[in-house]
Amino acid sequence: MKHHSSNHAGWWIIGGFMGLVVLFLVLAIRSSAPPDYAKKTTREIALLCTTDMATQFHIHPFLKIIANGQKQEIPLNIGIFPTCMNSIHTHDASGKLHVESPEKRDFTLADFFAVWGKPFTKDQILDYKVDATHRIRETLNGKEVQDFENTVLRDGDRIIIYYEAKQVSYENYNYHQRHSLLNKKVFYGFY
Numbered sequence: 001m002k003h004h005s006s007n008h009a010g011w012w013i014i015g016g017f018m019g020l021v022v023l024f025l026v027l028a029i030r031s032s033a034p035p036d037y038a039k040k041t042t043r044e045i046a047l048l049c050t051t052d053m054a055t056q057f058h059i060h061p062f063l064k065i066i067a068n069g070q071k072q073e074i075p076l077n078i079g080i081f082p083t084c085m086n087s088i089h090t091h092d093a094s095g096k097l098h099v100e101s102p103e104k105r106d107f108t109l110a111d112f113f114a115v116w117g118k119p120f121t122k123d124q125i126l127d128y129k130v131d132a133t134h135r136i137r138e139t140l141n142g143k144e145v146q147d148f149e150n151t152v153l154r155d156g157d158r159i160i161i162y163y164e165a166k167q168v169s170y171e172n173y174n175y176h177q178r179h180s181l182l183n184k185k186v187f188y189g190f191y
Contacts, residue, residue, distance in 0.1 A: 037103040046111035049084035050102055057104040059155035063095045063112070063168075067128050067163040079115040086115045099153055108158065111150035121160070122148040128163040137162045 065072040080090030087101040113120040
């Protein structure tokens, strides 16, 4: 009888070991399954750190920012990390945005600026804010648009964001108002 009980304990050990192997295999298969991107927002996908192997959607829009007539640098390696990269990133300072996502989405300028960690709305671009004398405007492939941060990124699009002086129409001012503006060094129709 003692011999039968040690044999019974051996089966328990083997069964327990087999159970652990099965559990390990199930967990390994589950963890290697592709993530469910459908449950993620577009912003979450944009901020997702992924690898080239996960890329299913790949486009290259171009972005230029001009503030007070000066081109602003869009730095290299925005969204690039040692082991992965965000779905929207840069490789150089040319303004070429790389959208390399595990899923096709309508990514926007707001998504890129979230990756960059810089502000962009109709009222602010980088550290420049709209005020009484300045405005922000945007062109998409040469045509002025009003989408600002909601501009959808498309392959080959050329986006230019301007922070610039508002134009002044002197026709709306009487003689004394025009003279006052000129004393403030307002020339050539601009503040």
